[in-house]
Amino acid sequence: MDFEYSDKVQDLRTRLTAFMDEHVYPIEAERDHFHEDPAKLWQVWPGTEGIKAKAREVGLWNVFLPHEYEPWSPGLTNLEYAPLAELMGRVFGASEYFNCAAPDTGNMEILAKYGTSKQQKQWLEPLLAGDIRSAYVMTEPGVASSDATNIETSIIPDGDDYVINGRKWWISGVMDPRCKVYILLGRTPNADAPRHRQHSQIIIPADTPGIEIVRPLNVFESVHSPGGHCEMQFTNVRVPKANLLLGEGRGFEIAQGRLGPGRIHHCMRLIGQAQRAVEYMAHRVDSRVAFGKKLADQSSIRQDIALSFCEIEQARLLTLKAADAMDRYGNKVAKDLIAAIKIVAPTMAQRVADRAMQAFGAMGFTKDTPIAAAFLAARFLRMADGPDEAHMSQLGKLKIAEYLALPRR
Ligand SMILES: Cc1cc2nc3c(=O)[nH]c(=O)nc-3n(C[C@H](O)[C@H](O)[C@H](O)COP(=O)(O)OP(=O)(O)OC[C@H]3O[C@@H](n4cnc5c(N)ncnc54)[C@H](O)[C@@H]3O)c2cc1C
Known part of the structure; x- marks a missing residue:
């Protein structure tokens, strides 16, 4: 068991962070304003395709597609992709720049896994190219x-x-x-x-x-x-x-193959959102003074930061474990861990964003920080790709059967 990212992943993380610093963070507000402008409804922010082209040029493209789909895949495992999805997730919608956005990713996996060569030519190839x-x-x-x-x-x-x-x-x-x-x-x-x-x-x-x-x-x-x-x-x-x-x-056979990776990608991105929220929170509480003390010196604020660190780290480790199990044993065998992370990650991100919003004061509820959006995204991701209760019901059933098969000691 090795808890360090490999050299290959470290290198990709460095390159992705540099790309986000240069091309993604600086345009985040402009892009969001464009997409919220009622006069521009259903139009794509004009800078999108340019950033996609740059990401493709530097090889940060389709990194979600596991190595078994080479030559379409750039050759990463789910475990290697997880920390990259986390970085992309820091900016809502940024995964599109790397052709790693839902629901295309799940659909591409379906077409790569189950499509005929004609279906792949007609639909998978333009999707992989980011043209549609x-x-x-x-x-x-x-x-x-x-x-x-x-x-x-x-x-x-x-x-x-x-x-x-x-x-x-x-x-x-x-x-x-x-x-x-x-x-x-x-x-x-x-x-x-x-x-x-x-x-x-x-x-x-x-x-x-x-x-x-x-x-x-x-x-x-x-x-x-x-x-x-x-x-x-x-x-x-x-x-x-x-x-x-x-x-x-055979629809459910396909659905099982599709929703596993889709779910885990959402979870990876949620960890990125939560991490960004707690980093914003740390900067804020270090610069605000209330009742004669920096907020950062208040014990309840420190507890909130500490708890957020613990919960993010727990969710991150569980996500990496689920990704590793998918790589080693396949999505079907890994379904308990996939369900577990789908239950854990959105609630964790919602809680962390909630603490960060509170620490920010009223500003936390505005769009001046990414925190309120992270809170809302985490909330609806407790429903999208299946509600928490459905995952818990299935996971509970699975685990009862597993534990019953063990001898009582
Ligand atoms: C932002 C967003 C994007 C989405 N995108 C897509 C998309 O692209 N394509 C698509 O097809 N769908 C999409 N969905 C739909 C989503 O997948 C469904 O809403 C979800 O699967 C739940 O189905 P439902 O709304 O019919 O709720 P229902 O099935 O009616 O469930 C209602 C509630 O019943 C409870 N419940 C259900 N099962 C159990 C159980 N076993 N035990 C206890 N309680 C239970 C839960 O609280 C659940 O929330 C999206 C949803 C959202 C919010």
């Missing part, structure tokens, strides 16, 4: 979607095509003008199949007739331009049978 973006279409307003076996949108064979009908919502990224393709999870009815073999995943080009964007939803007070999160109606949407991924009834 994508959405993952699962959640529905009509059913409890944390249990994805409830999903009702139908995928029905008809001649050489499948026809898709249903209502979806919370679909991230579809308002982005670069979003050209969706991967949709729906039901391919088969009364004889068990509950987990009744769903499939299918590729749908965004410009297919029959797709209506009903409305963008807001998360607290923001619509998260330029991607948004949308309610969508699919009415007799027709795509060729060749667009089905892997085969009828």
